[in-house]
Amino acid sequence: MTFDDLLERAASLVRPGRRALLGITGSPGAGKTTLAERLVRRLNGAGPDWVAHVPMDGFHLADVELDRLGRRDRKGAPDTFDAAGYAALLRRLRENEDELVYAPGFERTLEQPLASAIPVPRTARLVITEGNYLLLRDAAWARARSQLDEVWFCELDEAERVRRLVDRHEEFGKDRDTAVAWVLGTDQRNADLIAATRDRADLVVGASVSEGGAPVPVPHAHRPRDRRSVR
Template identity: 80%
Template sequence: MTYDDLLTRARALARTGRRALLGIAGGPGAGKTTLAEHLVRDLNGDGEPWVAHVPMDGFHLADTELDRLGRLGRKGAPDTFDAAGYAALLRRLREETDEVVYAPGFERVLEQPVAGAIPVPPGARLVVTEGNYLLLDTGAWARVRPQLDEVWFCELGEPERIRRLVARHEEFGKSHEEAVAWVRGTDQRNADLIAATRDRADLVVPAAALPSPDEPGEARPAVTG
């Protein structure tokens, strides 16, 4: 499997005559966001955008609410997201195709969700969404999978996944020691839970097909829908 194979498969999802939703799951640092961003960029090319990117991270609960709930030290765990809100947005994206639907974004520097940051226009025939818990089948998370046409699972070797994750935490302000402690603790517990959902995916994407976050790559011609 190659990255070009993934482009072809994603394009095919948009040929059903209705808006399609593609989910990309995987553990923290596995390359979900990088893959989603590359797919959206390369499918859209320089033409009229017909693919939108809506990350799950916009449904993080705000730090003030996590603090109130006593969950701030476990930020990133399943119960630190508004899973029901995320599932409801996916349903809206599937059903409400005649007007702009606004989705929340996530500000990495602030580590906070931002309401109404991502417009999904009526012309979007494919929506790519990515996040840790798309395949989780407990609680409100069980409402997510039925809204998605396919879910792909990014499978990256543990040493590289951990290296990338530590580097990300350092980039956004943690010391090396703090980053390693968080990755080995909170992030690893979440990663173990996510790994157990792998077999529910429609496609497991091997590391060889994942674009590198360190290399933007050459611009590709548009892949028309």
């Protein structure tokens, strides 16, 4: 499968009269955000934008709440997110009744969620969301999954995934020993939980997918005026 195949598949999710939602999941450091951003960039091309990116990370509980709950040492685990809030946002995006919906973002340097950081206009016909727990069967996560047309599982060689994750933690402020301990402890427990959901995905995307240059048609029913393809 090539990257152009992924572009075609993502675009084909859009149907006349309704917005489509695509989920991308996978273990920490597997490349979910990178894949989502590549898809959005190529599908939108030169604009006008018809694809939006809404990460799940904006639903991290704030550190002050994690401290109150006694969960800060497990930050990133399923119960350190507002899963019900995330499911509610996906439902609102699916219904597409408002001219503009604001989604929360996540500031990695502060490691804190940011309210109303991502605007999603009604003209967005495809929303790509990515996060660790899109395929969990717990109640709130299952409600989130029910709003998604497809969920793709992003997979990377385990040694490379760990290396990238350690580097990321160091980039955002942890010293080497702390980064390694966190990756092999909290992150690995989460990764094992996520890996067990792989078989529930609609598609598994490996790191070998290459990005080609062929144009991808915009779904005809939602083709912007004077625009023939996405480049």
